Amino acid sequence: MSNVSALPVQPGAAEKSASVRDRVSPEEWEVRVKLAAAYRLAALKRWTDHIYTHFSARVPGPHEHFLINAFGLLFDEITASNLVKVDIDGTIVDDPTGLGINYAGYVIHSAIHGARPDLLAVLHTHTRDGIAVSAQKDGLLPISQHSLGFSGRVAYHGYEGVALNLDERERLVADLGDKSVMILRNHGLLAAGVSVEHAFHQLHTLEYACNIQIAAQAAGNAELIFPPAVVVATVEAQARVFKDGHGPGIARHWNALIRQLERSDTDYRH
Template sequence: MKSMSHLAHSTRRAQVSRQEWEVRVKLAAAYRLAALLRWTDHIYTHFSARVPGPDEHFLINAYGLLFDEISASNLVKVDVDGTIIDDPLGLGINQAGYVIHSAIHRARPDLTAVLHTHTRDGAAVSAQREGLLPISQHALAYYSRVAYHDYEGVALDLDEQQRLVANLGTSNILILRNHGLLTGGVSVEHAFRELHGLERACAIQVAAQAGGNAQLLHASPAAIAKVHEQAQHFCAGDGEGVARHWAALIRQLDREGLDYQQ
């Protein structure tokens, strides 16, 4: 007899378009990869992806599931006005997740995926007045592109959305001060590539700052400008680097199991 989870998977897959199912699988993979990389904050934080098609719908995690419990079929579909379109488990969504993600999906249709974390290193850098420092090759890929949004409390108020979007501007990299990190991308795999590098840059910064009285060496303005130019190629959403990066991550994830695809 087929399991209930398999039946639920079959039902959900039959109810959505092929394009939506592909996005669901990629977004579920991003959640599982975040769990594998230990980026999670228990049931908090959230990743989202726009549903292909004319409707302003996006997918996000059910509130209460751990990241390693997310699958393609249990994602919640919601519109940018907060109306839940499909909630397979009846758990609803995190209000802060709705406030942050709906604001960006409404204002930036070019960013089809938005990922947000509260990692130790990301939150630590977000609490530093100077923010991300130009002290590593990883950091230089973001240093000239990163935007900042001041902390206003838990993001539950809709009026914060206009300031969040204004601070993001035309960037796709946002450090939420005293809070965490956020990246957007033209695809799930692009947003994840951006977040992966940004998380690494923050980890390197925190490690360097733990070196006692050693003075940190900032890259030269010429090096900063050069890496900014180089990053236009290797951080591009449609670039070969993003595809290779994602393929390697999926190979790593698939060794842990394939149930995220259900």
């Protein structure tokens, strides 16, 4: 969370006269639509923290640009056209709203996009149960089918305050390593992927695993069951089909989400 935003760089007159869709490539527009859908889906699932937290996606092409939300818009106000394009160095390339971006969001997302070109999308939340698990010493517990699927795949990053220090990027990347899911201690959850669809699938499963953990712990003194190591290994192997983001299950999951979203909301496509 931050009240600091990067300064917007206004497009030239020729750019202003064209719609965002007309001035970007078809490949970029497709990513914009998917990222906007991810924002709307997060709002639908109540994963938002007002105007704070952020989802981002790398812009296809040779430039190190990524898309992120304008600072001040609610998740259910995000559209394909009002996403802000920024480069790895923090220069805003295109800001249709003129609102700039959340600087803490830039620090976190530029760190991962800069170091991990294999990860197209990076999604970060401040949900109640996600933060609750992040504040527990043992982190995500292997007590549900959902959490077991992340066995050996969750990184942890210690809390350093609001992410306004560019030096933290090095530690974020070091803690993430070769993983694509991270719990930010005392802060929230982060899930990345080779596509927006993959990242959202990972976040959906991680959020639900945290929901289950907090619900199970709410029973008080009831003893939790931890599956034996052989079962953990079995589920870890079974979940591998979702790890690289290219299996048919990812597309099925995303397509079902879009059908759910579009029963009430299609504005995100504009």
